[in-house]
Amino acid sequence: MQQASSAQAVLVPAQQTHSGRIQVVCGGSSIKGRRPQQEDVLLIHTDSPSHPSSSQGEAHVSHGSGKGVSIVGVFDGHGGKRCSRYAAQHLPDNFYAALDEMNSRLKTEAEKADLVGSALRLAYRITHEDFARMARGDAETARPKTRQRLQEALDKAKAFDGVGFGGGGQGGIANGVGAMHRSFPQPEDTSFAAIRNRMIQQRMSLGSRVWDDGSTAITCLIRGNSVMIANVGDSRAVGSISGRAVALSVDHKPNLPAERARIQNAGGTVTSMMGCHRVMGMLAMSRALGDVMIERYLSQVSPLMCVCVCVCVCCI
Numbered sequence: 001m002q003q004a005s006s007a008q009a010v011l012v013p014a015q016q017t018h019s020g021r022i023q024v025v026c027g028g029s030s031i032k033g034r035r036p037q038q039e040d041v042l043l044i045h046t047d048s049p050s051h052p053s054s055s056q057g058e059a060h061v062s063h064g065s066g067k068g069v070s071i072v073g074v075f076d077g078h079g080g081k082r083c084s085r086y087a088a089q090h091l092p093d094n095f096y097a098a099l100d101e102m103n104s105r106l107k108t109e110a111e112k113a114d115l116v117g118s119a120l121r122l123a124y125r126i127t128h129e130d131f132a133r134m135a136r137g138d139a140e141t142a143r144p145k146t147r148q149r150l151q152e153a154l155d156k157a158k159a160f161d162g163v164g165f166g167g168g169g170q171g172g173i174a175n176g177v178g179a180m181h182r183s184f185p186q187p188e189d190t191s192f193a194a195i196r197n198r199m200i201q202q203r204m205s206l207g208s209r210v211w212d213d214g215s216t217a218i219t220c221l222i223r224g225n226s227v228m229i230a231n232v233g234d235s236r237a238v239g240s241i242s243g244r245a246v247a248l249s250v251d252h253k254p255n256l257p258a259e260r261a262r263i264q265n266a267g268g269t270v271t272s273m274m275g276c277h278r279v280m281g282m283l284a285m286s287r288a289l290g291d292v293m294i295e296r297y298l299s300q301v302s303p304l305m306c307v308c309v310c311v312c313v314c315c316i
Contacts, residue, residue, distance in 0.1 A: 082290075
């Protein structure tokens, strides 16, 4: 039997602006396909518990403390449901933690101007690192405290711009990877079958202690009359602007020249079979949360797109 999930909420109560009276609402639904379990999760995070909301099934609804920020998102899981659920549950809290920490480090208002976007991108990386620590079988007692986790995430992003983000190079992606990755040699035979077989053999040698779960992540952060879209993977955001459908995100596919170059610089290979390009013969996207077997070749850096909510209806 198909399992359905749905959620809806008022993100910004009705208010009068220079553009007219505006109310921001959201809603979402999903249906389990042929897989044995639902791996996708909807996220609705409202700015205040006083805003009306409801949900059923695999939808996660949470509330902030009145800081003027709401977040809606879709996490399309693969290889299991743990990563998508973990991300939906923890990404909003990681965003607030990153925002507070970065705000305490910056001194001038000019430095703080782009803080929300930087904190959202850092929250993606922190969420991945926290889940990957569990997926690799590390003990929960070994999880660092919040400030240390934030510092580690910032350190891994030092190759990027001022607050830890920017270009699409190798950056800190390959750093801090466990021994199971460092011991894996670059295969001489780069055919799909050869790489796939090597990865399967490596996975079997690790046993059940390692999780295979991964997830895309696409979120819309609503603050005032603006929407900020961040994504990793191939889930999509589309805006309706003046009656026209406008893409608000770009699919992260391994065959894109910049993505292929980054993967190869990290020691990985992009394979192709029947027109489908995959990282190390496994994943058909070049950026994702989780996927610890091949995380050194992936990226959790999320590009940002900003639009005005006054003129745009977003669908993800």
